[in-house]
Amino acid sequence: MPKSRKTSGLKKFVSRPLMPVFYFHFSNQGFPVSQEKEGQASDGLWVGKVADKVLEEFPNQELYTCAAGISPSGVVHFGNFRDIATSLAVAQELRARGKKARLLFSWDNYDRFRKVPVGVDPSFARYIGMPLTDVPDPEGELPSYARRFEVGLEKSIEEMGIDLEYRYQTQEYKSGRYAEKIAFALQHREQAADIQLQFKTDKGNQEKGIDPEEYRRTYFPITVYSRFSGTDKVQVLSYDGGTKLTYRCLVTDKVEQIDFKETPVVKLPWKLDWPMRWGEEQVHFEPSGKDHMTPGGSYDVSSAISREMFGRKPPVPQMYLFVGIQGVKGDKMSGSKGGAISPATLLEIYEPSLLKWLYMRRTPMQSFNLAFDTEVYRQYDEFDREVVAYQAGKASPAQQKILEFSGVKKGEGVPLAFKQAVALGQITQWQPEKLRALAEKSGIACSEASIKARLSKAQTWLNRYNPEEIIALRTAINTDYAATMDGKRRDQIAKLRVLLQGEVTSIPALDEHLYGIPKDPALDDKATKVAQRGFFKDVYNLLIGKDAGPRLSTFLWALDRAAVLTLLEI
RNA sequence: GACCUCGUAGCUCAGCUGGUAGAGCAUCUGACUUUUAAUCAGGGGGUCGCGGGUUCAAAUCCCGCCGAGGUCACCA
Numbered sequence: 010m011p012k013s014r015k016t017s018g019l020k021k022f023v024s025r026p027l028m029p030v031f032y033f034h035f036s037n038q039g040f041p042v043s044q045e046k047e048g049q050a051s052d053g054l055w056v057g058k059v060a061d062k063v064l065e066e067f068p069n070q071e072l073y074t075c076a077a078g079i080s081p082s083g084v085v086h087f088g089n090f091r092d093i094a095t096s097l098a099v100a101q102e103l104r105a106r107g108k109k110a111r112l113l114f115s116w117d118n119y120d121r122f123r124k125v126p127v128g129v130d131p132s133f134a135r136y137i138g139m140p141l142t143d144v145p146d147p148e149g150e151l152p153s154y155a156r157r158f159e160v161g162l163e164k165s166i167e168e169m170g171i172d173l174e175y176r177y178q179t180q181e182y183k184s185g186r187y188a189e190k191i192a193f194a195l196q197h198r199e200q201a202a203d204i205q206l207q208f209k210t211d212k213g214n215q216e217k218g219i220d221p222e223e224y225r226r227t228y229f230p231i232t233v234y235s236r237f238s239g240t241d242k243v244q245v246l247s248y249d250g251g252t253k254l255t256y257r258c259l260v261t262d263k264v265e266q267i268d269f270k271e272t273p274v275v276k277l278p279w280k281l282d283w284p285m286r287w288g289e290e291q292v293h294f295e296p297s298g299k300d301h302m303t304p305g306g307s308y309d310v311s312s313a314i315s316r317e318m319f320g321r322k323p324p325v326p327q328m329y330l331f332v333g334i335q336g337v338k339g340d341k342m343s344g345s346k347g348g349a350i351s352p353a354t355l356l357e358i359y360e361p362s363l364l365k366w367l368y369m370r371r372t373p374m375q376s377f378n379l380a381f382d383t384e385v386y387r388q389y390d391e392f393d394r395e396v397v398a399y400q401a402g403k404a405s406p407a408q409q410k411i412l413e414f415s416g417v418k419k420g421e422g423v424p425l426a427f428k429q430a431v432a433l434g435q436i437t438q439w440q441p442e443k444l445r446a447l448a449e450k451s452g453i454a455c456s457e458a459s460i461k462a463r464l465s466k467a468q469t470w471l472n473r474y475n476p477e478e479i480i481a482l483r484t485a486i487n488t489d490y491a492a493t494m495d496g497k498r499r500d501q502i503a504k505l506r507v508l509l510q511g512e513v514t515s516i517p518a519l520d521e522h523l524y525g526i527p528k529d530p531a532l533d534d535k536a537t538k539v540a541q542r543g544f545f546k547d548v549y550n551l552l553i554g555k556d557a558g559p560r561l562s563t564f565l566w567a568l569d570r571a572a573v574l575t576l577l578e579i
Numbered sequence: 580g581a582c583c584u585c586g587u588a589g590c591u592c593a594g595c596u597g598g599u600a601g602a603g604c605a606u607c608u609g610a611c612u613u614u615u616a617a618u619c620a621g622g623g624g625g626u627c628g629c630g631g632g633u634u635c636a637a638a639u640c641c642c643g644c645c646g647a648g649g650u651c652a653c654c655a
Contacts, residue, residue: 059593080655120655213652246641277606279655303651304582330584331649371592374584376648378591386616387591387604394603432616453617481614524613538613557615564615 024319041221049439050168052522054407055372056414059294060102063325073108076287076295076324078115078176081141081158083126088331089297090162090352094294094368097171097331101414112173113290118142119154119178119276121241123231138240140276155179163353169361170416176290187277188252188270188284194230194277195248197318201281202228204313208305229254231283235273237261280307283313284323292324296373300326304432336382337472355379360462363392366415380397381474389427397423422456429453430460432559435480436567439468443567447470451516451563482568483576490550491579499579501526501544502551506577509570522560552576 062071075096079089096112103110115360118141123138125133135146136154136492144154151157166173181187194201194535202225209219225288231254238260243479246255252270257263269275277285286292301307312323334350355364358381371377380388399412400406400419423447437443448455471478491499513519527544528537549558552573558564 082655123654123655156635208652210652213580270581282655298651299583300655301650302583303649306582306651307655328583375592376584384591391591393602402613428616451617478616520613528613540614542615549615560615560617563617570611 054410055096055374056102056410059099059325059327060106060207063099063103064106064108064207066322066325068289070293071109071552072176072291073100073103073110073112073497074113074290074292075103075116076113076290076292078117078295078366079162080117080118080120081155081162082123083129083158084351085158087350087352087355091329091332091368092296092298093166093171093173094365095327095373096294097365098369098414099294099296102410105410108481112171112339113176114173114284115178116155116159116174117151117178118159121347122154138238140179140234140240143234149376161351161353165356168356169352169365170513171365182276185270185273186378187285187289188273190289191213191231191269191275191277192252194285194318195254195282196250198228198230198248199225200318201230201314202501204317205310206431208310210305214436226550229280232278234276235260236265236267236274236511237263237270244446260558265454280310281314283307284319285313286322287311287315288319290323294327295324296329299328299330302326303485305535318487327373330376332368333376333378335378336380350379358385358474359388360464360466362412362416363389366392366411366417369414370411381470383475383478386428387469393424393426396421421458423454424459425455427454427467427470429455429462430463431478432480433563433567434467435462435471436559436564439464447563447567450566451560480558482572483554484554486576486579487551487554488579490554494547494579498543498547502547502577505548506574509565509574509577513566516562516566519566521564548577550579551556 067073077092077096079085079092093112093114097194100110102110120141121138121139122133122139122144124137125131133144134145135153141155142153146152146154146157148157151160162173183242205228206224206260213219214221225270227557231245233254233256234241235241235243235258236258237258240260242258242259243557244259246257246264248254253266253268254275258265267274276282287295291332297308308323308326315321315323352364359379361366367377368378378384379471395408395412396403396417399409399417400421400423404412430444433447435446441457444460444464445451445457448460495503505523508519508522508526523545524541527540529540532540545561546556548561549555552558552564552568
């Protein structure tokens with residue numbers, strides 16, 4: 010998998026003769042490394058290999074930092090969440106190996122507001138160029154635009170029980186924490202320019218009209234937010250070699266000198282900001298989307314800057330592909346587009362552990378689809394099968410690991426199948442107690458917790474995204490269908506009415522009677538089956554206008570008896 | 580222009596450093612005195628995108644091509 014990753018120089022650090030020492034050291038601490046290694050190989054999970062790599066690049070750290078970060082420029086969508094999920098898996102793996110690991114999450118909210126997303130008042134265009142934390146909340150409630158979108162994700166993260174250590178970049182920058190690093194970058198601005206030039210193509214330079222000499226002379230590796238306009242539309246005029254610089258605000262044409270140690274309106278651009286923070290936070294692992302990981306992209310540039318300027322090895326990277334979505338019309342993935350699907354939206358349909366499981370079970374290099382259509386049945390079913398195997402102690406090591414990373418615990422019992430939650434939820438008016446009673450009556454074994462958890466998700470799934478799947482009792486007798494029925498079949502319906510008018514003691518008893526109605530001594534087994542099938546089809550058509558439906562005994566037992574009897578009056 | 584991922588059963592995908600093609604769902608058959616959006620057992624189904632190469636041996640490694648999706652070369 011880590012095929013053609015650029016490892017220029019990196020390999021040299023991890024000299025082979027060190028390996029035995031490495032092993033010895035660990036076994037001294039009571040970690041049977043060699044055995045554990047074999048174990049990892051057998052479970053074959055991507056996360057084990059990544060952790061191997063992290064431990065190889067950064068052996069013997071007190072604390073391992075797995076990072077993730079998102080710029081709150083709009084709704085944080087389900088694609089962004091892969092950043093967190095991937096880092097989470099690696100942190101968990103490191104912990105499983107007895108290491109201390111933290112999951113650091115940076116809100117890049119000191120980034121500039123770049124464009125107004127669909128769904129936000131177009132007049133917000135006047136804030137373009139300002140830091141996201143200085144743009145007001147479109148809904149006028151929260152302190153800032155950034156906060157609006159941070160809150161949504163943070164709530165979902167909490168719901169999923171993920172323990173993140175948050176960093177808010179505006180706060181960090183304003184605290185002056187980075188002032189020295191900014192000065193350092195400015196002092197080495199030619200070097201920063203050179204490194205970036207290495208990654209630019211001649212053709213690109215020609216097209217953009219970049220002259221390397223000119224670029225090197227005028228490049229300042231900073232963004233300044235003008236104190237006059239609040240935006241980054243600024244030209245840096247001079248730098249004193251310390252912490253003072255002079256800039257011209259291009260909006261107001263005013264010029265001033267500031268000491269950015271006292272007036273923190275200066276930010277490093279992404280390709281310096283990123284490696285600077287790797288050092289500041291001692292990051293050992295950070296995944297990123299392919300936009301960063303493409304050769305010559307920001308990871309390459311940032312790595313070079315990290316090594317050559319800041320003198321630190323870059324963290325182990327892991328590229329991930331984007332997540333797809335199906336079953337929802339006009340799919341809009343990008344956070345800067347309207348109608349973006351956030352983890353919060355997903356959590357209305359997926360339970361937290363299932364969602365985490367979907368993100369972590371496959372290698373990040375593989376794209377997968379989230380679904381709002383009947384595909385979720387399959388996902389829930391597959392998940393449940395593994396959970397059941399896990400509860401029984403029969404899950405494979407790989408399955409077990411991912412389930413545990415996802416937060417599944419032993420002794421939670423068998424979950425209610427999502428399909429059943431949808432079917433039975435409808436006939437119990439989505440009431441957990443009613444469903445539990447129904448499940449008990451008809452012999453469905455499932456945990457009470459799962460009923461509670463899944464019923465509301467099933468309801469949302471059905472009503473909001475799959476209304477065509479709704480089973481609704483007809484409001485009037487299906488005379489059209491009844492007209493197609495012969496006397497014998499009508500007779501069966503009449504028998505059913507009699508049955509339902511009497512006392513129904515239990516679902517299995519009702520079941521037996523139902524199968525008994527179409528039985529005829531003159532028919533052999535095969536023919537009986539056909540007759541029974543036909544009978545059920547008739548009942549479904551009369552009640553809900555479809556050829557099939559929920560298991561009939563359960564269905565009839567739960568439905569409003571009077572309404573059913575009316576519909577069967579043909 | 581460069582690069583990345585993917586292409587294996589009808590569908591969703593496993594197949595890690597090469598050793599006789601796998602799972603789930605779907606389908607079919609059968610069983611439980613019935614199977615309907617709930618059970619169990621069994622069966623069928625693949626020239627592993629195409630063409631070369633390396634090898635005793637290739638889904639797996641190498642080269643080329645085709646197809647699908649995506650990223651960078653502005654900014655983050």
